[in-house]
Amino acid sequence: MAQNGQGKHSKKPAAPSGGAPSGAARGQGSGRAPRTTGAMPPVGGAPRATGSMPPVGGAPRTTGAMPVVGGAPRAAAAAPVRAAGGAGYVPSYQMTPIPPEEKRHRGLKIFGIVVGAIVGAAALIYLAGVVIFMGRFFPHTSIIDMDISGKTPEEVHQMLTEVLDDYTFKVEGQGLNLTLSAAEMGMSLDSQSIADNLLAQMNPWAWPYEVFQSHDDTEDLVSTFEDTKLADAIQAAVEEVNAKGQAPKNATVAYDSEAKEYVVVPEVAGDTLLADEVLKEVTAGTVNFAPKVTLSEAVLAQPTVTQDDPSLAEARDAANSYVKRTVQLMMAGSQALAIDEDALASHIAIGEDLAVSFDAEPLVAWVKDSVNALDTVGATRTYTRPDGKVVTVQGGDYGWITNSQATADAVREALTNGNGGAVDIVMKWSAGQLPDENGRDFGARYVDVDLTEQHARLYGDDGSIIWESDIVSGRPSDGRDTPRGTYYLKTNDGASTLRGYKPDGTPDYETPVDYWMPFKGNSVGFHDAKWQPTFGGDWYVEHGSHGCINLPPAKAKELHDVIKVGDAVVVHD
Helix, strand or coil, rough: CCCCCCCCCCCCCCCCCCCCCCCCCCCCCCCCCCCCCCCCCCCCCCCCCCEEEEECCCCCCCCCCCCCCCCCCCCCCCCCCECCCCCCCCHHHHHHHCHHHHHHHHHHHHHHHHHHHHHHHHHHHHHHHHHHHCCCCCEEEECEECCCCCHHHHHHHHHHHHHHCCCCCEECCCCCCCCCCEEHHHHHHHHHHHHHHHHHHHHHHHHHCCCCEEEHHHCCEEEEECCHHHHHHHCCCCCCHCCCCCCCCEEEEEECCCEEEEEECCCCCCEEEHHHHHHHHHHHCCCCCEEEEEECCCHCCCCCCCCCHHHHHHHHHHHHHHCCCCCEEEECCCCEEEHHHHHCCCEEEEECCCCCCECCCCHHHHHHHHHCCCCCCCCCEEEEECCCCEECCCCCCEEEEEEEHHHHHHHHHHHCCCCCEEEECCCEEEECCCCCCCCCCCCCCCEECCCCCEEEEEEEECCCCCEEECCEEHHHHHHCCCEEEEEECCCCCCCEEEECCCCCCCCCCEEEEEEEEEEECCCCEEECCCCCCCCCCCCHHHCCCCCCCEEEEHHHHHHHHHHCCCEEEEEEE
């Protein structure tokens, strides 16, 4: 076989019958690239130009796309060729079909034109909707049950104005029954601004979605009222209802005088109205043109503190911690005074914030005054002597002498820092017993000196006479009467020298005695008087002493032996 691409030309093979070229590859030396077809080469060894592998021997493979090795030009695609088998010529456009990529490009172009037309039309429709809904309300739009679909703000303004002119509002419930017109309420409505604002809230650019939605713009209505007109109308109506109602009462803590303690008093619900709450509910209704409002329980005045409030229990317990501090003021082993629960409660305060305070000072002051009143020195006493004589006597230095300040201090401590209890009244001087209803504060044992009878008796603890004697008392004619009153024996030392002085201070007398038993200071007392010839009767009128009680010497000794320092001595008529 001939070699291709080596600078030599192969012989041209004989054409097959019919005279048409066989389509075998031409030699490279002719200067033209051999035309190739899909037919088999003629016998004689010319290379087969197909898309298959080159024949053995290295002849190059020629295809419709690539030139023959060696640079021979590719045969023109437009040259007519004979159909395989010699069936005539085939047109070149049938031999070269449109590539798939070009077909794809043409389809996309057509599709793009169609889509662009659709988008353009949609955009025109969309923009037209935007323009429309910039000045009109969306379909399915309402306000206070009025359909404003497709309406302009001016049309909505007119509709709202007509509604306001005919609007009346009824308030009922919780004891209130009131009908008000818009004029009576001082109600006004800037309907043009409201309509404009409602439209401004719409988004016309979203109309494709919004036209299928429902829109109720009632809540966007804003009505206004004259500053006081509606409030005054509501206030007057509420006051009329409240005048017949019962105001609520908060739960509180109070003292129960029967239980002697503080208790929680439950709240009491009332039926009065709160004007501010009524106004609030009325305003909330009228702002949206509701035909009426039924007042809720929120307008009722309610207790602000209920019995289950833990602060009430705390306040109750705190108050009871004070009210339980009762004090018993003891005197001679018996209760003379008492600070009871009632007295304590009167000085316990519970504030609005339920803070509990206790002021002990008024009670301390009361204790001081009361204890002072227990002093019996110089008091009037009435008693019945064992023999039946009723005696009334005043004056003297016998009796209770309290230390009221020290007692008050002890009570303050018990009330503020302690738990109350028994507190002994501090005494400067004590008597025999608590004063009875007649003021007697000395016991059964005492010396009774009867100036009228000119007789003295010492009664023992059992009320029996353990000593008695006639006496000579002070001479009344020169003002030396024995002083009346209730006294106590100061000393009982036995012998002493009695000295008297004139008004000018010079000595009057100086008399020694064997038994000196003074009861008024150291100036008046019992003593033996051996110079007196007789005792009792009227002898004292002319021969009385300087005020002392003169006794027969033997009786003076007897008394000295049985009387005790501190024994009460009652001198009376």
